[in-house]
Amino acid sequence: MAIREGRWDCPTCGTVGVLGRQVNCPNCATPRPEGVRFYLPEDAAEVTDSAHLARARAGADWICEHCDSSTPAAEIRCSGCGAERGSSPAQGTHDYDLDDIPRDGRERRAAPQPALAAAAPRRRRWKTPAFVVALVAGVMWCNGSKKVEATVAAADWERAVEVQDYRTVREEDWSVPQGGRQQRSWRAIRDYRQVLDHYENRTRQVSERVQTGTRxxxxxxxxxxxxxxEDRTCTEPEYTTKYRTxxxxxxxxxxxxxxxxxxxxEIERWLPNDTVWARGNAAREPSWPAVKLDDKEREGARIEKYVLHFRDKDGKTYQVEVPLDRFSRYRPGQAVQLRVPxxxxxxxxxVEPEKE
Structure with missing residues (x-):
């Protein structure tokens, strides 16, 4: 595994980028302190010299408990005062993922509060093409509406009453309802079910992931x-897709x-037989038509429809179907405002006026 020389910054005089092999600052000669932050620049070259490699692989430096000098692991006496190592502590080691490797001597700190943070460089925003803007604007315009001043030109209404009679009808079903009189019966297909008939031999292509080695x-x-x-290496399996019949x-x-x-x-049912209509305009209040029934007739469903007709200043006409309570509010000649797509x-x- 490749080994690269890191750097450290002197906390005493501020010298930056001191070589990792140097246990004293080349500027102020202060010993490298315990817990100093080592970092690995992006362009750090691989160490190839055998003596340098042996120094790097010997282990963590130790900090003299007498004079605080930093001494390589292979040496048993302090490089500063000459004392034996004894129980002097060693510098700490640490494993980093690729994204976490320190690239400079600054400690990682929490992000500053927004009010104190330096203004971030403005990112260039993607500009929407003009034709897209025009297309979206056109669609929004088409889906929108406009207000039109108009007057009530006419008001029409119609009402209808369905007339039902009680008569005998012939029906078919899987059972005879109450009141029905059976005429005949027969066997018929009511449904279908799937039944296994046989098997047929087939072939198909099947894919599977097969490990071919490791990376x-x-x-x-x-x-x-x-x-x-020192570079940390990991391994992962490598796969290929194979097919078989x-x-x-x-x-x-x-x-x-x-x-x-x-x-x-056969059975008796109430069924529609006729529809009686009543129609009118604004000059006549809406009313239901008079319905005459005999002994075997009755009223069925009721239908009602109310339509207001409008005309704008250009002579263009519009019509709106409304419920009865709104129909009664408008009279011919009355000014209104319409929302027209x-x-x-x-x-x-x-457009109804806002209630105060």
Whole structure:
């Protein structure tokens, strides 16, 4: 695994980028202190010299408990005062992922508060093409509406009452309802069910992921505690997709009918026979038509429709279907405001005045 020489910054005089192998600051001669932050520049070259490699692989430097000098692991006496190592502590080591490797001597701190943070460089925003803006604007315009001043030109209404009579009808069903009189019965297909008929041999292409080996890659770096960093490697399996022909049996089904007894019968029902209409305009209040019934007739559903017709200053006409309570508010000649869609397929609406 490759080893690269890191750097450290002198906390005493501020000298930046001191070589990892140097245990004293080349500027002020202060010993490298315990816990100094080692970092690995992006362009740090791989160490190839054998003596340098041996120094890096010997282990973490130790800090003399007598004079605080930093001494390489391979040496048993302090490089500063000559004392034996004894119980002197060693510099710490640390494993980093690729994204976490320190690249400078600054400690990582929490991000500053927004009020104190320096203004970030403005990012160049992607500019929407003019034709896209025009297209969106055109669609929004078409889907929008406009207000039109108009007057009530006419008001039409119509009401209808359905007349039903009670008569005998002939029906068919899978059972005879109450009141029905059976005429005949027969066996008929009511439904179908799938029944397994046989199997047929088929082939198909099947894919599968097969491991072909392993890949070793650099996944981080280890701070060796002596101003050097060693690449950390990880392995992961490598796969390829292989295909094979697989034989299988496909089930074949048939549709098998389900039989049941069906009945034909007669029964009396109330059914629509006629519709009586009443129509009018603003000069006549809406009313229901008079319906004359005999002994075997009754009223059925009721239908009502109210339509207001408008004309604007250009002579263009509009119509709006409204409920009865709104229909009664408007009279011919009354000024109103309409909300009219810009496309003809839209719905015209009356702009109601706001209630105080």
């Amino acid at each position: 070793t890659y650099t996944c981080g770096s280890r701070d060796l505690g002596n101003g050097h960093f 697989e034989s299988y049996q496909e089930p074949i089904y048939r549709q098998e009918p389900i039989y049941d007894t069906k009945f034909a019968y 810009r496309v003809s397929s839209g719905k015209v609406e009356i």
